[in-house]
Amino acid sequence: MEKPPRLLLSRLWLQNRVYDVTLNSVVFAWKEAEPNKKRAPGSNWNTGKAAGSHGVPVCEILAVQETAEDSHKKNVGKWHRVPKRPEESYQPPAFTVFYAERTRQHRWRCSSVTFHCPDWGLCQQWVHTIEEQLSLLTSRPKRLLVYINPFGGKQQGKRIYEQKVAPIFSRASISTDVIVTERANHARDHLSTDADLKNYDGVVCVGGDGMFSEIVHGLISRTQSDSGVDQNCPEETLVPCDIRIGIIPAGSTDCICYATVGANDPVTSALHIIVGDSQPIDICSVHHNNTFLRYSVSLLGYGFYGDLLTDSEKKRWMGPTRYDFSGVKTFLSHHCYEGTVSFLPATDSVGSPRDKFKCRSGCHFCQHSGHLPFENQQICEEEEEEEEEEEEEDSVSESGRKDVWRVIRGKFLAINAVSMSCACPRSPKGLSPAAHLSDGTTDLILIHKCSRLDFLRHLLRHTNKNDQFDHPFVEVHRVRRFRFTAKHQEVDSELDLRETGKGLFGQICRDHPACGCAAGHSTWSCDGETLPHTAIQASVHRQLIKLFARGIEDQPVFEDSTGVCSA
């Protein structure tokens, strides 16, 4: 590949050693000019191939500034390798470049390097030229609207933002308006009606998956109402949201952050926001008949995860450990639930949930997978309903494509639909390790009735390398739409859930220990919120929102465009 033209080349000092420092539009690099001299061990950083050679992609430079004011003495984030200054009072002209550095397990941190120049003119030339290159990076946000949930996770959201994130934003000259929420749905309501979104290049969510869900609901609702789209219509094609969302993890599960960045680390997330990353994300809309219920980004779960969540809500005071406590309790109760799942498999999708390879940064599947128009799917669905077949039902859509709705009746311990892997610290590979972030599909995981021991074996496989789908009682399908109806609703279809309410069904549940599965029903948990209906239909909307993320990187790879840069 042809090297971009060099913009600057100077011989400068770094820690009393002489370096040849270069800048082109892609890489800022420095190489020791006298490499044979004895050097302190461990002086390479992550991109160093040869000892004394270093490079930073321009797109990962956070800021540059003249160092006369001795900026590195300020308490800005967690800076590393603070350069030594000459002892004498005379301060030679110097500039500092702040950049994102990769460390272990997909974490990034702030780093900096300070070069001393022979004169101020050269120093200013470096600062201006680097600033000029940064100003060409148009995907970087300048103004952000930040929502902090002070009660998420371990109630550290405000502290995390103030101590770890705000200083880095300020270093990168990002201006922010910060709203600390005062009640649940404060952020959602503000975004869906009041917020003047034209003033911002992005929205930042400091909290967990539940808080992120609020932001998503606010933004999607706002976008649809601005475009005259009716969210209550399940077949409606929704309008994608323009504005990107950044997640600063400060919740209990933080799976959306973990599954899109590879770590749940506030500094890493802040750096992905600053460099202006963009990762589209699939969203699943959930309806009950023609009533919109919620959007799901991570886990839409019935049975095990629904019951677990319902129980854990009463234990919010426990913080994140409420999930482990309720997990054990729900596991021991071992309820299964009878019902019918029907789904439209993503037959035109090239991927499968059993694939060995995973969705990674720049994923080819996500970029190229298409999606069926809703009209075609609707035709198939109606034919399926008329025929009332139990097994598979085929039809040919108007486009000539063969669409297949499948219907599965059974007794389930869990029904999980995940539009992304749902990787999180509890399960680093997630509920569906090969799920894609933005391919327009969701992985539907059905755990049929089985023994406690078998279910435990299945759960344990979420924490090790074994395949959690390789059990006779587990099936997994990659789908575009699905429906669920609980057994009791099939028997008495006239029953109106809206009138009878959750209280009555709670009673039915307790009255019928669900080991027999005949009458009990569970609750759907949707990204940590419970849904008021058990009969639902869900549709995936491909790439409806965008995050300040880039997906999980396999191995950091840098272009070697100066002959200095490396991996």
Ligand SMILES: CCCCCCCCCCCCC/C=C/[C@@H](O)[C@H](COP(=O)(O)O)NC(=O)CCCCCCCCCCCCCCC
């Ligand atoms: C035996 C160990 C089994 C470990 C199984 C771990 C599977 C974990 C999969 C987690 C998927 C998470 C999907 C994300 C959901 C979130 O959107 C959502 C909201 O998050 P927020 O509170 O941050 O706002 N979070 C949740 O719904 C919570 C899911 C919690 C999963 C914890 C599971 C613990 C299971 C423990 C079983 C113990 C069996 C022990 C038998 C002796």
Ligand SMILES: Nc1ncnc2c1ncn2[C@@H]1O[C@H](COP(=O)(O)OP(=O)(O)O)[C@@H](O)[C@H]1O
């Ligand atoms: N100021 C607030 N007071 C009470 N609840 C809030 C507030 N702000 C947000 N919430 C709600 O708190 C819930 C949990 O938030 P989240 O940040 O996801 O934490 P966690 O991961 O611990 O569940 C969300 O459903 C959100 O709507």
Ligand SMILES: [Ca+2]
């Ligand atoms: Ca997906």
